[in-house]
Amino acid sequence: MPSNRLDKDGKPRKNVLQSGLFASALYLEGEGTVQLTISAHVRPYILNFSEKLKGGNFSQLDVDLVLALRSKYGQAMYQQLTQWRFHADKGHTYELDELKTLLGVIDKDGFDKYGKWGEFDAKVLKPAQKDLEKTDLQFTYEPLPKPRRGRGHKVTHVKFSLSVDDDRNFPPGFVIGEEHTTLFDRLVKQFGLRKDQAQTVLLNFGVKEINKRLYEIHLLINDKKVQNVGAYTAKVFGAD
Template structure:
């Protein structure tokens, strides 16, 4: 990413800051509940050690087309919020898994006619929301509230967590577990069309990042998904009127960890990725690597060799495509 991310320039109350453990946690939030949760997190004074009672206007978490439905269901929603738990999975040094279940809200209150929702996080949420100095993720609440699918919002958070790496891979099993889809869309085609593709289209239209992806298979069985994360300049440009996005000065930390295959796939469209087989990718890579070696006869550094391999991969693909 060559441009500074929007969340670094926004007012603190417009930014959601969550521990990565919280983003990877499993939960059963509906779309409205996800929005309330994120909006409450954005309101936090993250330098304090306690959670105050906070309030948000109901109109902020709904649009005009569904506001009447939200007001009608607000009693049900507040009841569910105080009952909601998140499940955090960790692994100790011996490889043993630990499951920690945490109630999110200790109190939720709505008074008819005021149009605001009051809530307070439980003390158990403190390690995941307050005084975070490492392993956390930031994003703009404005962008999060644009999304209309709960799967889009969950996938958006996961991808923001790995935005600087430009790609992330997870097993199909883990993907299902994090999104609470163990018992839905059991055939992968349904999961792909109803969850992954819908989220891809919505993020491309509304978010500051979007993704393309490649399905990893063992034989014919889908076992993993590689997500390639891209900055969505069109959406960022739309927000520039209200939020300036200056160019950074750059520095030593900008050095990339080069991987010619991943760099090549990041530049492909979703249609091209879908048509590209693993065998074809390996053949293009091997041919490009051999060309780069022949061109340099061992004189180049490893980084330059990788850059040239990537360039040859694009040249081979352009000739064959």
């Protein structure tokens, strides 16, 4: 963070910010909604990121999906890879240092947080890959050249292959709003329903009622009172 404080030599001191994302969460009983207040310290960074996404030909659904990702590397990876989703080969090869810079692993001073391939793979790529499993964009990757034990081969590039899920299979005549596509993805990727089950839920329940029930299920999941999330969610909505 920028700082106006100077050290004894007149050089700017650095500030290090540690803050939670949300300052508060208020559940509105009977409405099925939750009001979240973003911490004042991180609000400028979140809003700036959201505006960057919207300015880069992202739909509101894309923004909602990305901001729901847990890891910063998952968010950054989605932002980078989604630009290749419409290319014929649905993939791209990055030079390793370029990729690290784009993901924020190499900072503006050239410091590499994960200098060894194994660290970068374990701390950045694998978590981001798992994070994106719940979005409409998944990926596999291949280090080049492929590391071999005892051979000392240094990875210089990473080849990504994308899998895009844009088929949400809404039935003919169903009026699709942005809130429906968002809920459809949540039902399938977060709450474990099959696509036909998610369709049934959207056809039989209003948006507010779905959000209310999903919030209640989410609380039970956090309390470890639900073992099979998909089966329980289907039962709650009568879609089993």
